[in-house]
Amino acid sequence: MSNVLIIDDDKSTCKMLTRMIQKIGHKAYQAYTIAQGLEAASSNSYDVIFLDVQLPDGNGLNIIPKLKGSSYSPHVIIITGFGNPDGAEIAIKNGAWDYMQKPLSPKKLLPPLRSVLQYHEGLKNIPKPVVALKRDGIIGSSPAIKTCLDSVASAANSHANVLLTGETGTGKEVFAKAIHNNSIRANNNFVVVDCAALPETLVESSLFGYKKGAFTGANRDHTGLIRNAHNGTLFLDEVGELTLQLQKTFLRVVQERRFRPLGATMEEESNFRLLAATNRDLNQMVKEGTFRQDLLYRLRSITIDLPSLKQRPEDIKELLFYYMRKFCDNYQIQIKGFSPDFLEAICTYDWPGNVREFIHTLEKSIIDARHEPTLFHAHLPTHIRVQVARSSFNTDEYAENEDGIAPAITGASEITSIVQGSLTKEFPSYKNYRNTVLNAADKQYLQDLMKLTRGSINEACSISGLGRSRLYSLTKKYGISKSVKS
Amino acid sequence: MLNKALILYANGTGEAARRLEKIVLAKAEEAQTEIYSTIYDLCKRLRQPTYTIAVIVLLAKTPQDLRDIYSIRNFFQDLSIILILPDNEEYTVTKGLKLYPRFLSCVENDLTDVAIVLGKMLSLFSV
Numbered sequence: 387m388s389n390v391l392i393i394d395d396d397k398s399t400c401k402m403l404t405r406m407i408q409k410i411g412h413k414a415y416q417a418y419t420i421a422q423g424l425e426a427a428s429s430n431s432y433d434v435i436f437l438d439v440q441l442p443d444g445n446g447l448n449i450i451p452k453l454k455g456s457s458y459s460p461h462v463i464i465i466t467g468f469g470n471p472d473g474a475e476i477a478i479k480n481g482a483w484d485y486m487q488k489p490l491s492p493k494k495l496l497p498p499l500r501s502v503l504q505y506h507e508g509l510k511n512i513p514k515p516v517v518a519l520k521r522d523g524i525i526g527s528s529p530a531i532k533t534c535l536d537s538v539a540s541a542a543n544s545h546a547n548v549l550l551t552g553e554t555g556t557g558k559e560v561f562a563k564a565i566h567n568n569s570i571r572a573n574n575n576f577v578v579v580d581c582a583a584l585p586e587t588l589v590e591s592s593l594f595g596y597k598k599g600a601f602t603g604a605n606r607d608h609t610g611l612i613r614n615a616h617n618g619t620l621f622l623d624e625v626g627e628l629t630l631q632l633q634k635t636f637l638r639v640v641q642e643r644r645f646r647p648l649g650a651t652m653e654e655e656s657n658f659r660l661l662a663a664t665n666r667d668l669n670q671m672v673k674e675g676t677f678r679q680d681l682l683y684r685l686r687s688i689t690i691d692l693p694s695l696k697q698r699p700e701d702i703k704e705l706l707f708y709y710m711r712k713f714c715d716n717y718q719i720q721i722k723g724f725s726p727d728f729l730e731a732i733c734t735y736d737w738p739g740n741v742r743e744f745i746h747t748l749e750k751s752i753i754d755a756r757h758e759p760t761l762f763h764a765h766l767p768t769h770i771r772v773q774v775a776r777s778s779f780n781t782d783e784y785a786e787n788e789d790g791i792a793p794a795i796t797g798a799s800e801i802t803s804i805v806q807g808s809l810t811k812e813f814p815s816y817k818n819y820r821n822t823v824l825n826a827a828d829k830q831y832l833q834d835l836m837k838l839t840r841g842s843i844n845e846a847c848s849i850s851g852l853g854r855s856r857l858y859s860l861t862k863k864y865g866i867s868k869s870v871k872s
Numbered sequence: 873m874l875n876k877a878l879i880l881y882a883n884g885t886g887e888a889a890r891r892l893e894k895i896v897l898a899k900a901e902e903a904q905t906e907i908y909s910t911i912y913d914l915c916k917r918l919r920q921p922t923y924t925i926a927v928i929v930l931l932a933k934t935p936q937d938l939r940d941i942y943s944i945r946n947f948f949q950d951l952s953i954i955l956i957l958p959d960n961e962e963y964t965v966t967k968g969l970k971l972y973p974r975f976l977s978c979v980e981n982d983l984t985d986v987a988i989v990l991g992k993m994l995s996l997f998s999v
Contacts, residue, residue: 523949575966580974582992583992583993606980614965746923749921749923750923
């Protein structure tokens with residue numbers, strides 16, 4: 387018998403789901419807000435969680451990582467009355483089992499529910515071997531990183547090709563090394579191919595090697611990187627930089643693990659395990675015709691998507707302690723403390739360069755504060771302090787335009803009428819008045835934004851600086867559809 | 873403004889060291905070049921801030937050079953390395969690969985490949 391938690395503010399949906407779950411022999415529990423749901427999930431073990439998106443205290447999509455990161459690792463099924471493809475994508479990428487649109491019926495719900503319960507039962511019966519994963523410099527304990535480490539463990543136990551994706555500086559090479567070092571190939575070569583750094587003229591000779599006399603300057607036989615990776619791991623970094631011609635050649639190598647060195651008459655074999663990494667959108671490149679779809683399919687037998695540092699802010703402290711110790715040991719100086727304002731700043735900043743930028747910034751701060759025992763906000767680079775200072779104003783309390791000037795509030799007539807209206811009846815509290823004004827301004831901004839971008843979520847996110855799930859929840863809050871007419 | 877740094881380690885003299893020095897100095901306009909000829913001096917440098925280092929070019933003329941470089945491999949973590957090996961023997965290549973170089977060459981080559989890759993790596997690096 388499994389335990390199922392339903393997090394939905396619609397009590398009739400909760401009742402219907404509860405009846406259905408009990409009918410097929412399992413236990414059901416209800417929570418009506420995110421806060422209640424998180425509390426329930428942390429204090430009891432649930433096998434499956436039905437999670438609504440629009441909840442009174444926030445967007446359900448945002449808590450999927452937290453729910454999945456709990457020690458019981460429940461499966462999450464999203465249920466929503468406002469389904470759309472973008473929301474479905476966010477849900478699945480965050481680890482949801484399924485994404486379903488209301489109205490729900492037993493016919494619609496039972497098959498995925500039975501399927502996930504069966505899967506969950508199956509997992510319970512497989513004894514999980516306790517393995518100490520070699521983390522090799524992967525720092526963090528957040529649910530996001532734990533999910534990636536689970537993927538590393540699975541990948542290390544297989545021979546499948548792995549594609550590591552993520553923004554620049556998220557540690558794709560570090561994770562690739564962890565996969566290799568935890569695999570049965572750990573004692574063999576880990577060969578790095580930097581596809582961005584190798585010019586086109588050198589890629590073939592580097593990868594495949596060559597025979598003496600194959601070209602001018604080929605004074606002797608040379609073993610290529612693919613052969614060097616025999617029984618080991620071949621790591622293609624920035625695989626998106628390969629030209630189409632090279633992709634075609636390499637596709638055959640990936641398929642058959644055979645290749646011909648330049649100038650050779652015979653083919654050679656190499657039993658390598660392939661890992662690849664990119665910060666580019668290979669699906670988009672396939673659409674644009676700059677990356678081969680057949681090669682992409684082969685590269686991503688397993689995909690591991692590394693989170694940005696912004697997506698795992700709870701790891702920043704751990705990273706700070708680890709690298710503080712490392713740098714102070716390296717420079718043979720006493721470990722420094724840090725002030726609350728320093729910690730607040732590094733936890734607030736976006737870190738567009740992710741962990742790599744974090745490490746470099748910390749190193750520079752330690753150097754700048756060489757003889758001082760404590761790191762302060764002032765030891766951080768100016769651009770970080772500026773962004774942190776600006777972000778403290780980009781809240782509901784104050785909104786600036788690009789020139790740093792408070793804009794004339796659009797919908798001013800709406801504000802006037804609110805004030806005038808309040809003069810004729812009971813004068814509103816400051817808080818209520820402020821909320822009304824700000825909600826009107828938010829709504830106007832979002833309407834204008836969706837008009838400008840013709841409903842393109844990607845463009846709207848890029849212009850506004852909002853994350854996808856935040857934009858999604860705001861447009862739903864104000865009832866703004868993507869197809870806002872001018 | 874912070875300049876990117878290009879480091880060359882070449883123990884002693886010899887044709888390969890001279891060729892590499894020429895290649896590295898040709899990049900003087902793109903990066904601040906630093907040349908070290910002993911492992912001790914290289915270690916001392918790597919105990920200072922490394923966030924400006926775009927590339928380290930390591931010349932292992934002999935197997936002993938490679939062993940010396942290998943002994944300080946922890947300093948090269950998170951740094952981009954171009955490694956020139958003393959030969960192409962399997963054992964030598966295997967040892968060299970443990971340093972996770974971005975590009976591998978050999979003293980027996982004319983090293984023009986190193987010059988080309990170095991230029992590309994410098995252009996891709998930003999402080």
